Amino acid sequence: MTSIRNGRETFCGFLGALPMMISVEELTDLIVATDPASGARLPVRLDTVIAQLTAGGQDRAARLARRLPVRDGVLVAEEIDALQIRVHCELQRLGEELQLPRRVAEWLLRWRAARPGEPLRVVDVGCGLGHVVRWLAAYDALGPGVDLVGVDLNRALVGRAAELAAAEGLDCRFIAGDALAPGVAGDDGMTTVVISSGLLHHLTASALPEFFAAQRRLRVAAFAHWDIDPGPWTTAGAWIFHRARMREPVSRHDGVLSARRAHPASVLLAAARAGAPDYRPACTDGPRWWPRLSEVLRPVTGTAP
Amino acid sequence: MTAGWWVPVTLVVLAALDGAFAGFRSSCGRTGLIRHRREDVRAHLRGLATAALLLGPVAVLVLADVLVHPPHWDDYLVAGRAMLLLYLPFGATVLAALVAYVVLGWRRRFLATALILGPFTFARPFVAVAGLVLAARAGAGYPVLAAAAAAVLAALAVEPVLDRWRVAAAARRQPPALPTGTASPR
Numbered sequence: 001m002t003s004i005r006n007g008r009e010t011f012c013g014f015l016g017a018l019p020m021m022i023s024v025e026e027l028t029d030l031i032v033a034t035d036p037a038s039g040a041r042l043p044v045r046l047d048t049v050i051a052q053l054t055a056g057g058q059d060r061a062a063r064l065a066r067r068l069p070v071r072d073g074v075l076v077a078e079e080i081d082a083l084q085i086r087v088h089c090e091l092q093r094l095g096e097e098l099q100l101p102r103r104v105a106e107w108l109l110r111w112r113a114a115r116p117g118e119p120l121r122v123v124d125v126g127c128g129l130g131h132v133v134r135w136l137a138a139y140d141a142l143g144p145g146v147d148l149v150g151v152d153l154n155r156a157l158v159g160r161a162a163e164l165a166a167a168e169g170l171d172c173r174f175i176a177g178d179a180l181a182p183g184v185a186g187d188d189g190m191t192t193v194v195i196s197s198g199l200l201h202h203l204t205a206s207a208l209p210e211f212f213a214a215q216r217r218l219r220v221a222a223f224a225h226w227d228i229d230p231g232p233w234t235t236a237g238a239w240i241f242h243r244a245r246m247r248e249p250v251s252r253h254d255g256v257l258s259a260r261r262a263h264p265a266s267v268l269l270a271a272a273r274a275g276a277p278d279y280r281p282a283c284t285d286g287p288r289w290w291p292r293l294s295e296v297l298r299p300v301t302g303t304a305p
Numbered sequence: 306m307t308a309g310w311w312v313p314v315t316l317v318v319l320a321a322l323d324g325a326f327a328g329f330r331s332s333c334g335r336t337g338l339i340r341h342r343r344e345d346v347r348a349h350l351r352g353l354a355t356a357a358l359l360l361g362p363v364a365v366l367v368l369a370d371v372l373v374h375p376p377h378w379d380d381y382l383v384a385g386r387a388m389l390l391l392y393l394p395f396g397a398t399v400l401a402a403l404v405a406y407v408v409l410g411w412r413r414r415f416l417a418t419a420l421i422l423g424p425f426t427f428a429r430p431f432v433a434v435a436g437l438v439l440a441a442r443a444g445a446g447y448p449v450l451a452a453a454a455a456a457v458l459a460a461l462a463v464e465p466v467l468d469r470w471r472v473a474a475a476a477r478r479q480p481p482a483l484p485t486g487t488a489s490p491r
């Protein structure tokens with residue numbers, strides 16, 4: 001499985017998702033590094049981050065990076081963790097506004113309706129603070145017999161997710177690791193649906209087929225990955241919304257970039273067909289020039305044959 | 306002097322609502338908890354209290370000025386009316402969007418945020434300053450404009466003041482119980 005850290009993609013700086021002019025990176029991807037095999041935290045040198053940003057013409061991001069806490073040239077891990085947690089708390093707010101957990105619940109309930117009573121495991125890949133999983137647990141949205149699991153490479157985020165779940169007495173669990181590595185999220189044969197939100201745009205288009213192939217190898221019953229429907233309206237909306245509502249400069253920067261980096265449905269579908277052809281993938285985008293306000297996040301889905 | 310009382314009353318109501326919403330915004334996206342209704346209510350009240358604290362001195366000064374110099378009342382009314390020309394429709398649109406947010410089902414709720422609440426939060430400081438410009442163009446004198454500018458500054462300061470208060474409160478908690486910082490650490 002390709003690690004989703006340090007996703008690199010080339011896009012046109014203007015309006016996004018047009019081909020090939022500059023390469024853009026999200027700060028949250030660059031400032032944390034984890035060894036995918038051991039899960040160990042790797043030191044990140046500030047000058048490496050700045051060089052990478054400067055090479056992509058991301059001067060503003062480089063300026064933001066220069067303000068991050070550094071010790072001996074290396075980003076201070078605890079401070080970066082605290083920053084990541086704050087950024088993801090703000091991100092959760094965006095998820096709330098977009099009614100993301102409800103949308104996920106709606107899809108899962110519809111999917112489950114054809115398999116009533118069957119025990120189910122829902123694995124949220126790259127769960128961050130586990131907003132979706134914790135919401136599903138808090139509102140018992142999927143009914144009994146559902147094992148809710150959040151998995152993220154970032155130990156600080158899943159650690160906080162687990163604390164938050166405990167603070168509210170929620171029945172869900174969190175694991176630090178690569179969700180798509182065999183055995184990480186459980187391999188006891190239980191029917192498993194893999195979901196994610198805001199993750200796909202962290203992957204390069206060339207890494208996407210392997211992302212879907214990994215789920216096929218795990219024999220998941222279905223997948224549903226929500227991400228931004230890209231387009232000029234989405235990018236403009238993301239800019240205004242992040243200016244108005246987000247406090248962290250990093251959130252503002254990455255939030256707008258996420259909209260620009262998001263993959264169109266055609267790319268996601270082609271990747272899903274390449275990686276998991278027998279899952280009958282589905283994903284639809286609205287017309288590019290018409291704002292699709294109620295479907296800013298839309299899923300690419302697939303169900304096992 | 307009794308004519309036109311609706312102008313200061315409306316301005317105070319708008320400032321109170323604005324303060325409450327600023328308090329809410331300042332508390333959003335802080336803790337990561339799923340159930341935060343009670344905290345939301347507290348945040349609105351905190352915003353209201355902070356607005357009262359910051360705007361109170363301006364209101365007292367204006368009141369004192371009017372009591373000492375009753376003819377100034379009309380100057381304040383001219384400025385207030387001009388500002389309301391902008392603030393009233395702005396506030397009414399926000400309130401309508403909030404009603405829509407509550408009334409629309411969850412699927413369409415985001416429309417209220419995307420079309421009105423988000424962009425209007427973004428535009429709020431510009432609209433606040435534009436109100437001052439309208440007051441100046443309506444012929445309000447310098448002392449009145451100074452009071453209006455102080456009121457606008459105080460209203461715009463509510464959210465940043467609360468943000469700073471949260472950062473300070475988080476720094477006092479060692480280790481922090483929940484992530485509550487504001488600015489990126491330097």
Ligand SMILES: C[S@@+](CC[C@H](N)C(=O)[O-])C[C@H]1O[C@@H](n2cnc3c(N)ncnc32)[C@H](O)[C@@H]1O
Nearest residue numbers: 004126127128151152153154177178179197198
């Ligand atoms: C932008 S965050 C999305 C967080 C969350 N889903 C949300 O909506 O708030 C993407 C997360 O995916 C995690 N991630 C990427 N690849 C992963 C993998 N293979 N397994 C587990 N986590 C992964 C990263 O560590 C990062 O925290």
